[in-house]
Every structure is written in C-alpha cells, then in structure tokens.
Amino acid sequence: MNAEHQAGHGPTVTGRTAPNGDELPVVTGVSVAAPNGLGTEDFWAATRKGVSGLGPITRFDASAYPVRVAGEISGFEAREHIPSRLLPATDRATQLSLATAEWALRDAGLDPAAFGEFAGSVVTANAVGGVEFIQRELQSLWSKGPRYVTAYMSYAWFYGVNTGQVSIRHQLKGPSGVVVTGQVGGIDALAQARRRLRAGQRFVVAGGADAPVCPYGLTAAMTAGNLSTGADPATAYAPFDRSARGHVPGEGSTMMTVEPLGAARERGARNIYGAITGYGSTFDPHPATGRPPTLARAARIALDDAGLAPHDIGAVFADGAAEADADRAEAAAIVDVFGPLRVPVSLPKTMTGRMYGAGAATDVVSALLAIRDGEIPPAVGTAGLAEELGLDLVLGGPRPAALDHVLVLARGDGGFNSAAVVSRVP
Structure with missing residues (x-):
C-alpha cells in the first residue's frame, strides 16, 4: 500500500x-x-x-x-x-x-x-x-x-x-x-x-x-x-x-x-475553496472470488489520511452507478462506514450524467462549493429505494448544512474505487 x-x-x-x-x-x-x-x-x-x-x-x-x-x-x-x-x-x-x-x-x-x-x-x-x-x-x-x-x-x-x-x-x-x-x-x-x-x-x-x-x-x-x-x-x-x-x-x-x-x-490568493485532506483508493477483487468489494475500505483510508472520524463528515457525495447490484454495494459501503441514515448523501451527477474522467472532479468542486455556501445539492430523477438501503439521500431541493468536511466517492468499471475528503480552511 x-x-x-x-x-x-x-x-x-x-x-x-x-x-x-x-x-x-x-x-x-x-x-x-x-x-x-x-x-x-x-x-x-x-x-x-x-x-x-x-x-x-x-x-x-x-x-x-x-x-x-x-x-x-x-x-x-x-x-x-x-x-x-x-x-x-x-x-x-x-x-x-x-x-x-x-x-x-x-x-x-x-x-x-x-x-x-x-x-x-x-x-x-x-x-x-x-x-x-x-x-x-x-x-x-x-x-x-x-x-x-x-x-x-x-x-x-x-x-x-x-x-x-x-x-x-x-x-x-x-x-x-x-x-x-x-x-x-x-x-x-x-x-x-x-x-x-x-x-x-x-x-x-x-x-x-x-x-x-x-x-x-x-x-x-x-x-x-x-x-x-x-x-x-x-x-x-x-x-x-x-x-x-x-x-x-x-x-x-x-x-x-x-x-x-x-x-x-x-501570494494573496483571492480564493481558497478548501483543502484536499484525505485520499484513499482500492481495487475490488474479481466477483468470482466471492470476496467483498472494497469501497468502504477506500473511504476509511481517506478518513484516516485526513485524521477524521466518520462523525466529522457532514455529507457524502456518492458515485451513483444506477445499476441494482452496484447501487446496493455502494449503499452498503456508506452504511458500513457511517451507519444507516446517519449522513446526508448527495448525487449532483444525476443532473449531468456520468462524465467519466470529469465526473469525480466535478463532484469535488460541488463538495467545495457546498462547504462554501452551506448547502448540500440534491439528487434528481430518483425516488424510491434510498431509505430501504439505509441512505439519507438529499431530494427535492438543496439542504442547508454547516459543513466542515465532505467525503466524495467514486467507482469505476472493473473494480476501481477512490475516495477523497475535502475540508474547510479556517
């Protein structure tokens, strides 16, 4: 590692x-x-x-x-x-x-x-x-x-x-x-x-x-x-x-x-949007091995890297693959780290589509702006399964929140997982 x-x-x-x-x-x-x-x-x-x-x-x-x-x-x-x-x-x-x-x-x-x-x-x-x-x-x-x-x-x-x-x-x-x-x-x-x-x-x-x-x-x-x-x-x-x-x-x-x-x-920088305080990445084992996916581990690595505990995180910006098995696996990872319904979950990419190489970077910017403005953006186009999966998905409009640290999750085809923590700079 x-x-x-x-x-x-x-x-x-x-x-x-x-x-x-x-x-x-x-x-x-x-x-x-x-x-x-x-x-x-x-x-x-x-x-x-x-x-x-x-x-x-x-x-x-x-x-x-x-x-x-x-x-x-x-x-x-x-x-x-x-x-x-x-x-x-x-x-x-x-x-x-x-x-x-x-x-x-x-x-x-x-x-x-x-x-x-x-x-x-x-x-x-x-x-x-x-x-x-x-x-x-x-x-x-x-x-x-x-x-x-x-x-x-x-x-x-x-x-x-x-x-x-x-x-x-x-x-x-x-x-x-x-x-x-x-x-x-x-x-x-x-x-x-x-x-x-x-x-x-x-x-x-x-x-x-x-x-x-x-x-x-x-x-x-x-x-x-x-x-x-x-x-x-x-x-x-x-x-x-x-x-x-x-x-x-x-x-x-x-x-x-x-x-x-x-x-x-x-140099007198006019903007300091926030800091990149934590990062973790893992690679899932092949499904044929029967071993579990490792997104939760990537999230914990990022939290440890930032010196934070789960309760320090004010929101999670999720990956949102929109495939039944992948969604359940991601929800299980979030619940594993934070507990059921314990952290607001945002999905701004429901408004852009999955932008491949640009997608996770865009989520990081969204997280930084959410910290700046004290609002968690919503997910759109989705309705019915989040609570059953243990997720407090932000729906229907932005949710006011005082945010100091946000966790951004991303998953790629073939087993890639990455997580980043972005934080307010006093």
Whole structure:
C-alpha cells in the first residue's frame, strides 16, 4: 500500500497529522463545463436548484441507437475559447480541457509566467480518449482513403493529450501526467497533484475531461451493457431507485488549481475553496472470488489520511452507478462506514450524467462549493429505494448544512474505487 493511503500520513485542517499547515494542499481556482452549466457559477446555480442538463441526444441522429438520452453541453463554441490553429488538431474533450484550465487559472488569479516555466504541473484524467476525433478520421479513411487522415491523428486521440495541450499552452513544464482510471480518475488526478506539491511543485492544474457523446463513443460505451435505455430524461438516470437501469453518459471538463496553503496565502490568493485532506483508493477483487468489494475500505483510508472520524463528515457525495447490484454495494459501503441514515448523501451527477474522467472532479468542486455556501445539492430523477438501503439521500431541493468536511466517492468499471475528503480552511 502506498504510504499516502496509510493512516496518519496526510496533512489535515485539524492539524492532528500535519507537520506544517502551510503545506496543506488547497484548491484556489475552479472551473466547470457541464451539461447543466457552462462556467462554475452557472453550473453551481443549476445544481443547487436541481436543474438537470440531461436531454435527448442532439449532437448526432441517435434514432438508430438504444441509448437516446445524454448530458450535452450547450453554448460551448470552441473557436471562442481556444486559438483557431488548435481546432483541427484537437478533440472536443481537449477543447473543453483547454477552456476550463484557462478559466481555473483565471479564477485563481494565478499567472504561470510569474513563477517560472518549471513551477507548474498538469495532471488530468481521461477515460475514453478522443473518440470524436477518432470517428472523424476513420470516416475520412474509409470514405476517401489514407491520404486524407490527418497527421494529428497520431496524438489527438490519446488519453494524455489534454495534459499535453494544457501544458504547452500555459508553458507548465513541471512533472506532469495523466490518469486513466475511468469514473474515479478526477479524484486520482487530485491525489497525484497532492503528491507533486509534496515533492516541491509550486502549483498544479488538475482535473478531468471526456466527451463521449458521438456515434463511436456511444457504440463503444454500449458494449459494457450499463448505459440506460430510458427515453425520458427525467427518469433515465435514477441511482438508488427501483427503476435504475444504468447510467446516462455526459460530456464535460472540470479543472482546479492546487497550491500549498502557505504559498497561496503569501501570494494573496483571492480564493481558497478548501483543502484536499484525505485520499484513499482500492481495487475490488474479481466477483468470482466471492470476496467483498472494497469501497468502504477506500473511504476509511481517506478518513484516516485526513485524521477524521466518520462523525466529522457532514455529507457524502456518492458515485451513483444506477445499476441494482452496484447501487446496493455502494449503499452498503456508506452504511458500513457511517451507519444507516446517519449522513446526508448527495448525487449532483444525476443532473449531468456520468462524465467519466470529469465526473469525480466535478463532484469535488460541488463538495467545495457546498462547504462554501452551506448547502448540500440534491439528487434528481430518483425516488424510491434510498431509505430501504439505509441512505439519507438529499431530494427535492438543496439542504442547508454547516459543513466542515465532505467525503466524495467514486467507482469505476472493473473494480476501481477512490475516495477523497475535502475540508474547510479556517
């Protein structure tokens, strides 16, 4: 087990395990491009009100597909946000990454040039690659021939290209990377950012992006058998509900700037949204072994890392796979850690769909904003099974709450589990 996952090795707001509070990794800039809001405040205003961005697929004719509902971002014109020379060389996910990275830096009031080219790093999560770019080039290959496949195909599809393009655009030449762990990637990217800060990096741009809503992306996702075929956007994605039939895919990008607390205060950072105080990850054994899943263990590792007990947590932002077995397993993990009906559970992704590499990062931002504003956002589209499962699911509107610490959970296909604790900074 990585030392970062062991109890007592993470810096905390309470100071019980932090040798130096100035080293606490804090989020100083945030940006979200999501189906229910383009820009952080638009996204958060919709999320607090329970306004969903799910709807019939419009980016292509989906009439021949069993999946008809997705979370699509409206109003994003790439040419308005990135240089025109990059348009033919980038997938939609990369375009969203470039835009949100710039917005996060702007929100943080952080000018990379002021710190030297090796002071900043980039860590992003991506789950499906540049599927729309791949589709476009395959169409050129089969309809016109190989001479019509662009040289950009050599990298524009790649999982790591979002990190690369953000790094190039802002001249962030510190050690960077990409994590490819599906739905949990946004949390894992923040954990890697925390490691980079502990190694001496001045700041890190971290988050995730995916844009799977295209014929090739949808077809690839359908092979897993866990996409919802519901035609009504209001009920197609219903985690912890008897009608759960799988998830709705969503596109999006969320980026954050992460800095040591002392350095952020020294430069006069205008925003300190909160701290990343705990992280834990596990991998489930194969179902054929008969051994139980390990999400509860990941949550406990994150709590231990933060130096917190379950009663310190004011809310849980759940994963919400919307599959009967997965939902029951997640509910059992939450009850195992906290007890039945003991902690409010939020599911803002019911308003965006599962945004793959961007999903968990978006939940982290939602948790930080919930701490800031004292409100837990609701779940929408789900109704009937939560209490039976022992969950106090927030429904019908935001719930006022004084929050100091929030636990964010994420699960990915194949057994990935990650958990993060985000905390108020006094």
